[in-house]
Amino acid sequence: MTDGPSTLSTFAELGLPTPLVSALERRGITAPFPIQVACVPDAIAGRDVLGRGQTGSGKTLAFGLPLLAGLAGEQAAPTRPRALILVPTRELAMQVQDALGPLGRSLGLHTKIVVGGMSMSKQIQALRRGVDVLVATPGRLTDLIERGECSLADVRITVLDEADHMCDLGFLPAVSRLLDQIPGDGQRLLFSATLDGDVDKLVRRYLHDPVTHSIAPAAAPVETMDHHLFIVDRADKQDVIAEVAGREGRTIMFVRTKHGVDALAKKLARVGVRAGALHGGKTQAARTRTLAEFREGKVGVLIATDVAARGIHVDDVSLVVHVDPAADHKDYLHRAGRTARAGERGTVATLVAHNEVRNTERMMRRAGVRALRSKVTAGDDALVRITGAQPPSGIPVPPEPEPRAPRRGPRPGGRRDRRPGGRFEGRGEARQDGRFDGEHRSGRPAERREGRPEHRDGERRDTHRPRREPRSGGAPGGSRPGGRAGAVRHDDRRPRPEAAR
Numbered sequence: 001m002t003d004g005p006s007t008l009s010t011f012a013e014l015g016l017p018t019p020l021v022s023a024l025e026r027r028g029i030t031a032p033f034p035i036q037v038a039c040v041p042d043a044i045a046g047r048d049v050l051g052r053g054q055t056g057s058g059k060t061l062a063f064g065l066p067l068l069a070g071l072a073g074e075q076a077a078p079t080r081p082r083a084l085i086l087v088p089t090r091e092l093a094m095q096v097q098d099a100l101g102p103l104g105r106s107l108g109l110h111t112k113i114v115v116g117g118m119s120m121s122k123q124i125q126a127l128r129r130g131v132d133v134l135v136a137t138p139g140r141l142t143d144l145i146e147r148g149e150c151s152l153a154d155v156r157i158t159v160l161d162e163a164d165h166m167c168d169l170g171f172l173p174a175v176s177r178l179l180d181q182i183p184g185d186g187q188r189l190l191f192s193a194t195l196d197g198d199v200d201k202l203v204r205r206y207l208h209d210p211v212t213h214s215i216a217p218a219a220a221p222v223e224t225m226d227h228h229l230f231i232v233d234r235a236d237k238q239d240v241i242a243e244v245a246g247r248e249g250r251t252i253m254f255v256r257t258k259h260g261v262d263a264l265a266k267k268l269a270r271v272g273v274r275a276g277a278l279h280g281g282k283t284q285a286a287r288t289r290t291l292a293e294f295r296e297g298k299v300g301v302l303i304a305t306d307v308a309a310r311g312i313h314v315d316d317v318s319l320v321v322h323v324d325p326a327a328d329h330k331d332y333l334h335r336a337g338r339t340a341r342a343g344e345r346g347t348v349a350t351l352v353a354h355n356e357v358r359n360t361e362r363m364m365r366r367a368g369v370r371a372l373r374s375k376v377t378a379g380d381d382a383l384v385r386i387t388g389a390q391p392p393s394g395i396p397v398p399p400e401p402e403p404r405a406p407r408r409g410p411r412p413g414g415r416r417d418r419r420p421g422g423r424f425e426g427r428g429e430a431r432q433d434g435r436f437d438g439e440h441r442s443g444r445p446a447e448r449r450e451g452r453p454e455h456r457d458g459e460r461r462d463t464h465r466p467r468r469e470p471r472s473g474g475a476p477g478g479s480r481p482g483g484r485a486g487a488v489r490h491d492d493r494r495p496r497p498e499a500a501r
């Protein structure tokens with residue numbers, strides 16, 4: 001096990017082939033980040049790597065570059081990819097494909113994503129043509145393998161990105177079944193900003209003598225990130241949110257449930273703020289468009305569930321707001337990590353009522369974060385100074401039509417369940433109700449087949465209750481007025497019925 005970066009300081013010195021270095025330069029990426037300096041040489045040497053680097057520290061290239069370098073010079077046989085990158089959400093799969101696809105082309109390598117909610121026949125056609133690097137979510141990949149359209153027998157390099165999250169989502173059995181189909185002498189790279197929980201099982205079972213690169217302690221705050229705890233009266237909360245949403249600059253607001261996301265987007269629209277709403281209950285076309293509009297700056301505010309908390313990179317997000325507190329310190333770190341990426345500065349604000357302060361601060365301590373506490377009301381100085389809040393125009397924004405699902409050709413393999421919105425979801429992916437489609441075919445509840453049903457595609461179902469943070473001192477259990485000690489009362493956090501004014 002080694003920790004910390006070595007002294008190598010250019011991509012060429014890390015052992016990467018010249019076309020790849022040139023392709024990086026064309027994208028303005030000229031010097032490796034510390035996690036890349038640490039991981040790339042070992043991964044190129046064929047070692048299994050366990051990589052933990054803070055959010056925004058450049059892990060995608062830390063695993064992606066050695067993976068591409070390792071595949072150069074050969075081509076995949078039809079339906080037999082040579083490398084597999086498994087990720088928990090479709091958005092992350094698309095992003096990894098965007099980051100690595102063009103770089104792979106510089107070496108003559110074909111990359112393809114395989115995720116639910118997108119045309120399966122196109123994925124099959126691509127696989128038949130030959131795919132070197134497959135970026136996949138576990139459900140759709142399992143489906144394609146069961147149809148005989150993909151074999152993992154030629155996979156030499158496997159990456160698990162956000163490995164702990166895939167385990168948290170209940171994907172461990174599905175991931176294990178996939179890894180069992182990959183030749184045991186292949187290379188495995190496992191990356192996340194937080195590595196804990198069931199990841200250990202994966203590591204012990206599938207990694208051989210891994211070298212661990214952890215470029216900062218587990219709970220080290222990102223230095224360029226400022227954290228604030230805003231104590232808000234419940235009566236004021238909607239007005240405070242509306243003013244924060246009215247700020248200049250890109251803002252992501254995290255809300256616990258899909259319903260909460262939609263409700264907040266509507267309220268903001270009524271007071272003049274057009275905000276994108278992103279959650280697992282939307283069609284993939286809507287999800288993709290919303291994220292694209294946010295990336296392109298057509299909307300300045302993205303309201304999302306935790307489906308957007310892992311791995312998603314959008315340039316210049318200057319503020320992350322926890323409208324509902326994160327379920328635990330890990331989720332806090334990943335949500336917060338959508339700002340202050342790649343050395344940029346960023347601010348993270350958590351809105352809490354008075355009686356939630358203690359539990360939220362306990363969670364932040366576990367995340368290694370010290371937040372400045374302020375009591376804020378709409379329009380007050382601290383809110384304006386810290387977030388740039390300003391009153392929205394008050395002129396309602398007309399609702400955006402949902403994008404229609406693209407026309408589909410005949411499905412390969414016959415009739416399958418349809419999602420609301422006309423989209424097919426392969427087994428293992430989230431449907432509108434958060435359950436597996438496979439459940440209908442097998443007649444067995446998803447939780448018995450795959451683990452906890454509420455954890456699908458990067459987010460929890462609306463019925464989810466936050467995990468309780470272990471107590472670390474403070475008042476003895478049960479002494480908190482107005483509720484159970486140690487629990488954040490989320491039912492009090494629902495947006496109030498009256499719209500933000």
Ligand SMILES: Nc1ncnc2c1ncn2[C@@H]1O[C@H](COP(=O)(O)OP(=O)(O)OP(=O)(O)O)[C@@H](O)[C@H]1O
Nearest residue numbers: 029031032033055056057058059060193311313342
């Ligand atoms: N060496 C580099 N030079 C300049 N920019 C880089 C470099 N490496 C990565 N980046 C950029 O930094 C940003 C963050 O990288 P990336 O998404 O890989 O972070 P991450 O560590 O995977 O974060 P998370 O834990 O949130 O998934 C991306 O925009 C990426 O293009």
Ligand SMILES: [Mg+2]
Nearest residue numbers: 059060161311
């Ligand atoms: Mg990442």
